[in-house]
Amino acid sequence: MALKPVLGKLGSKRVVLASASPRRQEILCNVGLRFEVVPSWFKETLEKSSFATPYKYAIETAKQKALEVANRMHVKHLRTPDIVIGADTIVTVDEHILEKPVDKQDAYRMLSRLSGKEHSVFTGVAIVHCNSKDNRLETEVTDFYEETKVKFADLSEELLWEYIHSGEPMDKAGGYGIQALGGMLVEYVHGDFLNVVGFPLNHFCKKLVELYYPPPKHTLHHIKHDSIPSVETFENLSDEESDSSSPIQYKDAIKMDRSKPHSSGGVCSPGSSNIIKPNCMVPVENRNRVMENPDKFPSKIVELLDGFRASKALFVASKLKVFNLLKNKGVLQSVDVANTINASVCGTERLLDACAALGLLEKTIQGYSNTDSANTYLASDSEDSLHGYIIHSNDHLWPLFTHLESAVKEGTMQNYRAFGKKSENLFQDSYYQSMEVKQRFMAAMHSIAKLTAKDVVTAFDLSQFRSACDLGGCTGALANELVQKYPNLKVTVFDLPEVIANVSHFQPVGQHTAPVTFTSGDFFKDNLPAADLYILSRILHDWTDEKIHVLLSKISAACKPGSALLVAEIVLSEEKINPPRAVLQSLSMTEGKQRSASEYKQLLEKYGFTSVQIKITGNFLDTILGFRKLSAH
Numbered sequence: 001m002a003l004k005p006v007l008g009k010l011g012s013k014r015v016v017l018a019s020a021s022p023r024r025q026e027i028l029c030n031v032g033l034r035f036e037v038v039p040s041w042f043k044e045t046l047e048k049s050s051f052a053t054p055y056k057y058a059i060e061t062a063k064q065k066a067l068e069v070a071n072r073m074h075v076k077h078l079r080t081p082d083i084v085i086g087a088d089t090i091v092t093v094d095e096h097i098l099e100k101p102v103d104k105q106d107a108y109r110m111l112s113r114l115s116g117k118e119h120s121v122f123t124g125v126a127i128v129h130c131n132s133k134d135n136r137l138e139t140e141v142t143d144f145y146e147e148t149k150v151k152f153a154d155l156s157e158e159l160l161w162e163y164i165h166s167g168e169p170m171d172k173a174g175g176y177g178i179q180a181l182g183g184m185l186v187e188y189v190h191g192d193f194l195n196v197v198g199f200p201l202n203h204f205c206k207k208l209v210e211l212y213y214p215p216p217k218h219t220l221h222h223i224k225h226d227s228i229p230s231v232e233t234f235e236n237l238s239d240e241e242s243d244s245s246s247p248i249q250y251k252d253a254i255k256m257d258r259s260k261p262h263s264s265g266g267v268c269s270p271g272s273s274n275i276i277k278p279n280c281m282v283p284v285e286n287r288n289r290v291m292e293n294p295d296k297f298p299s300k301i302v303e304l305l306d307g308f309r310a311s312k313a314l315f316v317a318s319k320l321k322v323f324n325l326l327k328n329k330g331v332l333q334s335v336d337v338a339n340t341i342n343a344s345v346c347g348t349e350r351l352l353d354a355c356a357a358l359g360l361l362e363k364t365i366q367g368y369s370n371t372d373s374a375n376t377y378l379a380s381d382s383e384d385s386l387h388g389y390i391i392h393s394n395d396h397l398w399p400l401f402t403h404l405e406s407a408v409k410e411g412t413m414q415n416y417r418a419f420g421k422k423s424e425n426l427f428q429d430s431y432y433q434s435m436e437v438k439q440r441f442m443a444a445m446h447s448i449a450k451l452t453a454k455d456v457v458t459a460f461d462l463s464q465f466r467s468a469c470d471l472g473g474c475t476g477a478l479a480n481e482l483v484q485k486y487p488n489l490k491v492t493v494f495d496l497p498e499v500i501a502n503v504s505h506f507q508p509v510g511q512h513t514a515p516v517t518f519t520s521g522d523f524f525k526d527n528l529p530a531a532d533l534y535i536l537s538r539i540l541h542d543w544t545d546e547k548i549h550v551l552l553s554k555i556s557a558a559c560k561p562g563s564a565l566l567v568a569e570i571v572l573s574e575e576k577i578n579p580p581r582a583v584l585q586s587l588s589m590t591e592g593k594q595r596s597a598s599e600y601k602q603l604l605e606k607y608g609f610t611s612v613q614i615k616i617t618g619n620f621l622d623t624i625l626g627f628r629k630l631s632a633h
């Protein structure tokens with residue numbers, strides 16, 4: 001298809017849209033681009049007067065939005081994307097920049113300013129190419145803007161307020177949405193309509209062509225200085241003809257062209273000596289050397305090969321409480337560590353060195369000490385400790401994964417091989433059959449829930465709800481974060497009696513908000529506590545479709561119109577290979593499965609939830625919110 005090659009260039013890349021705007025998501029989704037959504041936390045507070053023109057302000061804001069996401073994804077969970085796209089739409093009228101209104105009065109001021117006049121809508125776009133080198137993030141930014149002129153009809157006061165009360169203006173630049181009711185206010189549009197809606201798709205595709213399909217040099221003089229290949233040229237861009245898949249390579253090619261006037265770059269045949277294929281874009285002088293001695297070391301594979309040793313070193317150091325000891329004592333020699341943890345000196349030294357090599361400890365002449373992240377996440381008494389989850393990984397997941405081959409052959413969980421037990425009921429049989437295992441499992445769930453709770457409770461504005469019920473909420477870590485964020489929310493945790501009996505020592509001390517209520521029951525069998533908002537955090541991926549049917553039917557029936565369901569899970573990319581963490585989790589072969597955004601949307605809609613929104617947080621858990629339809633199910 002004519003347009004495919006342009007977007008196809010992004011098909012193999014991890015593309016992230018750094019925007020919460022549902023319009024931008026839809027525009028890009030509609031043309032088949034595969035991407036994750038990670039809304040930017042960059043606050044739009046750049047000093048407008050410091051920019052010579054409004055579009056420069058929009059471009060810079062777009063760039064900062066994208067860079068913030070690229071950095072966050074790189075630093076927080078070492079998930080560096082290939083490309084991050086940021087955008088910022090502004091409206092300018094009478095030399096004023098209008099962004100989103102802060103309240104209805106502000107919307108009124110904006111719309112009355114636009115009434116009867118022509119204004120400009122600018123969208124700045126930044127395409128950030130990311131590269132992780134020696135654990136450092138390298139970025140290369142391409143940016144552009146598009147301007148569209150829009151003329152509003154004269155708006156009567158009545159019409160204006162009617163429009164404001166519709167609620168539409170509030171999350172839109174200039175206080176209107178041309179794609180919906182706002183379209184009724186518009187007399188004409190000059191330029192790209194989608195640019196007004198929030199994303200200049202045509203210009204974006206042309207930029208991709210520029211980046212990924214360098215024009216053959218001999219045609220350069222036919223192209224005007226600022227002109228971009230027209231849409232028709234997309235038809236000629238088959239992958240066989242031009243195979244440059246990275247704009248960074250393209251830049252190298254240009255450098256090469258300049259240094260060697262005879263090499264014309266672009267499309268070529270391997271036989272012609274003075275023409276280089278774009279996918280072997282190395283400086284000409286290095287070409288022979290690179291051809292003879294390609295980068296053969298498969299570092300990614302070697303890293304995977306050694307991955308199990310690294311995991312086990314972390315598990316054992318955690319189990320032996322090495323990080324607790326070093327947190328308390330500061331710096332220790334290996335012999336002192338060995339004596340305290342009751343282990344051999346030579347074995348301890350090797351373990352400590354391995355931890356230092358993995359970046360968990362620091363090693364100096366004085367001895368070994370914790371890194372900051374070991375103090376924060378590995379010492380078991382730290383507020384954000386992952387210790388519980390690490391011990392669960394060692395004691396439960398590791399034995400299961402040693403039977404991965406059988407798991408793959410049989411397609412089932414390997415509880416019997418790993419622990420000598422069949423598990424008809426995952427939780428009762430595997431996790432709650434002994435006090436020790438139960439406490440270990442609860443500690444694991446607690447540490448993950450604590451780590452992810454903030455992202456989950458802040459993904460959407462939940463202030464409209466008065467009561468919430470966290471189904472399978474275990475120790476209440478998420479519930480406690482909810483009452484911190486929404487002190488007026490009454491939160492109930494609903495979980496099995498075995499769990500509720502043990503929650504007391506997981507409760508925060510000195511919390512000033514109303515306490516969370518714990519109610520015991522089985523969400524498959526018992527009546528659910530009444531609530532405006534039901535939460536299923538890390539629940540759905542564990543269960544079969546039949547059990548999910550029971551659970552979601554019950555929630556749906558318990559929901560009044562306007563109530564909602566918040567789901568927290570890792571959302572798979574549509575092709576189901578990202579993020580790897582989710583894909584690897586599936587190898588445990590629980591009865592349930594991981595789902596993509598469209599699958600979660602369909603699932604919620606099937607049980608009467610509409611306006612389903614999905615936020616990909618870029619962190620450990622993503623969130624999905626759906627509202628119960630106003631008509632009865």
Ligand SMILES: Cc1cn([C@@H]2O[C@H](COP(=O)(O)OP(=O)(O)OP(=O)(O)O)[C@@H](O)[C@H]2O)c(=O)[nH]c1=O
Binds near residue numbers: 040065
């Ligand atoms: C003029 C106009 C604007 N919009 C929306 O206005 C927001 C602009 O704000 P932003 O700051 O650029 O984006 P955001 O929504 O805050 O998202 P983010 O990218 O996360 O900053 C974007 O949503 C656009 O669609 C419409 O939906 N229709 C229109 O006719």
